[in-house]
Amino acid sequence: MASLGELERAVMDLLWASQEAATANTLRDLLAQDSEAEGGSAGHQGKDLAVTTVLTVLSRLEKKGLVERERGTRPHRYQAVSSREDHTAELMHEVLGSAPDREAVLARFIGSVSESEAATLRKLLGGH
Amino acid sequence: MFWTSYFLAVLALVLAWPVPVLLSRAAWPARAPFTAMVLWQAIALAGGLSMIGAMLVYGLEPIGDNLIAGLRALAGMVFRNEPTTALGFWHLFALSAAALLSAHLVFTLLLTYVKIERQRHRHRELLALLASPSSERAGTVVINHDSPVAYCLPGGARSVTVLSDGLMARLEPDELRAVLIHENAHLSQRHDLLLWAFAAWRQALPWFPTTRYAQLAVNSLIEMLADDVALRSESKSTLIRAIALVAGGQAPSATASGPADTNGPGDGSLSATGGADSPRTTASRVSRLLSPEPPLKPAYRAMVLTASALLLAVPTALLIVPGLLG
Numbered sequence: 001m002a003s004l005g006e007l008e009r010a011v012m013d014l015l016w017a018s019q020e021a022a023t024a025n026t027l028r029d030l031l032a033q034d035s036e037a038e039g040g041s042a043g044h045q046g047k048d049l050a051v052t053t054v055l056t057v058l059s060r061l062e063k064k065g066l067v068e069r070e071r072g073t074r075p076h077r078y079q080a081v082s083s084r085e086d087h088t089a090e091l092m093h094e095v096l097g098s099a100p101d102r103e104a105v106l107a108r109f110i111g112s113v114s115e116s117e118a119a120t121l122r123k124l125l126g127g128h
Numbered sequence: 129m130f131w132t133s134y135f136l137a138v139l140a141l142v143l144a145w146p147v148p149v150l151l152s153r154a155a156w157p158a159r160a161p162f163t164a165m166v167l168w169q170a171i172a173l174a175g176g177l178s179m180i181g182a183m184l185v186y187g188l189e190p191i192g193d194n195l196i197a198g199l200r201a202l203a204g205m206v207f208r209n210e211p212t213t214a215l216g217f218w219h220l221f222a223l224s225a226a227a228l229l230s231a232h233l234v235f236t237l238l239l240t241y242v243k244i245e246r247q248r249h250r251h252r253e254l255l256a257l258l259a260s261p262s263s264e265r266a267g268t269v270v271i272n273h274d275s276p277v278a279y280c281l282p283g284g285a286r287s288v289t290v291l292s293d294g295l296m297a298r299l300e301p302d303e304l305r306a307v308l309i310h311e312n313a314h315l316s317q318r319h320d321l322l323l324w325a326f327a328a329w330r331q332a333l334p335w336f337p338t339t340r341y342a343q344l345a346v347n348s349l350i351e352m353l354a355d356d357v358a359l360r361s362e363s364k365s366t367l368i369r370a371i372a373l374v375a376g377g378q379a380p381s382a383t384a385s386g387p388a389d390t391n392g393p394g395d396g397s398l399s400a401t402g403g404a405d406s407p408r409t410t411a412s413r414v415s416r417l418l419s420p421e422p423p424l425k426p427a428y429r430a431m432v433l434t435a436s437a438l439l440l441a442v443p444t445a446l447l448i449v450p451g452l453l454g
Contacts, residue, residue: 005256012257064253084258091254092273092292096378103347104240104327105247107314109278109307110374111347111409118375120411124418125372 187223196451282320
């Protein structure tokens, strides 16, 4: 059985690719297809995947603010809150932006380069 | 006992302003980054210790010949309702201030830790979904992004180094190796602990010049330390090329994303004043690589290390030794 982390990733990949809301049943079938396509023992495991497991994964993703549930419909339909590109952009903005506590959270190879520093760098490297 | 509190107060003042200003202007830290790092830690610790110690010693002066006797008498007042008439207004004021400052420092340290850990946790969560693990290197993930980005997210066994597609496309294998060694040095030398402590120190006392200078210096020194590790296995020109390519690739993307983040009017001004990240860090790294000065002589390094040890030992001894002798 794949770990919850791997399943979360697989579910998000499906939701990002389809851009449409899907029920846990649909997602389970798609996940089973995917692992069958990979063949071998993975295919066998894919068939064992329970809808409740998919629902667990979906509720974890919902808590993380990555998927939302359509209210009012039964069974519930889930969709991605924003696209993969938007999430990547958000993450990179966190990395490249100049939030004051960013420096303590992660260490970048090159910090923010101001315009004057970029000029200094060009001068330094040009003279080399 | 009386002169002890004056001495500690003077030490606290000197460590809060002139010393950090002078040290942040000095050129030698680039020639001995590790030694300079030790000195900054000693300044911060001794500064905090002498600030609290001065107030404590002053406040306890009427009720004890030394710190330990004074604290014992104070405990009697607090827990056994002994008369407090010996303590005047200013003594009580100094004692309360010492207690508040100690609690404030500890609390800020913990709060900063929680905030940093929460942000890292969220970041790791998103990375787990967005980035793909590198097939060649353990603990490294690749994220789909065009500008050249490399960073590491510390977290013990879950530490991860993140590279962007843009970086992989632009850098030659040896330049990439230099970047990875640099990032790995941050993780293996536990620079996250230094960043945490100095971020908390600044957060706790933002109006003290020492905390700002210390954080700027530490940010810059850890980069130099990591560069030095990379230089052990990669050539200087490789590292310089890597820095130039990453810095050059980031500059236009930073201005391009500028108008988009209208919700951050402080963004521009922050990077102009440096935020916590000194705007000179990258330039000083490159000039240090281009025109290297010889490492600081061992005798000078020994002097700085001795001074650091004394900075910690003298206030500690002043506070504790009289009590042990008496």
